Amino acid sequence: MKFSIQINEGPFQHQASDSAYFFTKTALEKGHEIFRVFFYHDGVNNSTRLTTPPQDDRNVVERWADLAEKHDLDMVVCVAAAQRRGVVDDGEAQRNGKDATNIHPKFRISGLGQLVEAAIQSDRLVVFGD
Amino acid sequence: MSTLHTVNKSPFEKNSLDTCLGYVAGGSAVLLLEDGVYAALKGTSVEPKIKSALDSAKVYVLGPDLKARGFSEDRVIEGISVVDYAGFVDLAAENAKVQAWL
Numbered sequence: 001m002k003f004s005i006q007i008n009e010g011p012f013q014h015q016a017s018d019s020a021y022f023f024t025k026t027a028l029e030k031g032h033e034i035f036r037v038f039f040y041h042d043g044v045n046n047s048t049r050l051t052t053p054p055q056d057d058r059n060v061v062e063r064w065a066d067l068a069e070k071h072d073l074d075m076v077v078c079v080a081a082a083q084r085r086g087v088v089d090d091g092e093a094q095r096n097g098k099d100a101t102n103i104h105p106k107f108r109i110s111g112l113g114q115l116v117e118a119a120i121q122s123d124r125l126v127v128f129g130d
Numbered sequence: 131m132s133t134l135h136t137v138n139k140s141p142f143e144k145n146s147l148d149t150c151l152g153y154v155a156g157g158s159a160v161l162l163l164e165d166g167v168y169a170a171l172k173g174t175s176v177e178p179k180i181k182s183a184l185d186s187a188k189v190y191v192l193g194p195d196l197k198a199r200g201f202s203e204d205r206v207i208e209g210i211s212v213v214d215y216a217g218f219v220d221l222a223a224e225n226a227k228v229q230a231w232l
Contacts, residue, residue: 001223015164026215127230
């Protein structure tokens with residue numbers, strides 16, 4: 001079955017990113033397809049490569065990136081939510097005159113159309129948030 | 131058309147469980163996860179609500195989230211099924227859609 005996942009909450013706010021990660025990982029292990037993981041609202045904070053949690057804590061960003069690497073996941077960050085929160089890729093840095101980027105290379109910034117497409121193309125859209 | 135409803139808030143913090151139960155149709159499934167697992171415990175003031183929901187719907191609780199909060203499965207109201215993440219994925223696949231009550 002084809003799933004898409006929407007995450008509305010930051011990595012260290014509560015539990016949504018953890019729940020979404022374990023759901024996604026388990027769905028893949030069970031042979032399901034993940035069409036897209038869409039990061040919305042504070043969920044865009046899951047995509048910054050500059051995150052440095054303590055060594056004895058899980059690294060939420062790297063954990064998503066590893067899963068994406070292993071299963072070729074399409075991980076999309078909402079552009080408007082990202083701009084508000086200072087999550088920047090090369091294109092956004094150029095467009096908005098910023099002197100740095102911070103998005104992890106396994107994520108890409110795009111628009112809400114990607115969420116709508118995911119909802120249409122997938123059998124199920126599962127939402128995690130606060 | 132059956133729906134899987136997910137509730138991730140404690141019923142003592144927000145009213146999302148109440149809102150959810152108001153919409154749950156017969157044959158649907160409710161999964162309690164994250165802080166939502168508090169609603170699955172025996173002896174709380176929401177136990178009657180859950181018991182009456184069990185008359186028409188199926189209620190599940192996410193085992194890893196129970197364990198993370200220090201509760202063993204014998205604390206769970208009878209009639210609620212404990213599932214792991216694989217069970218969560220199965221429920222999402224078995225039901226026609228998934229509605230999160232955030």
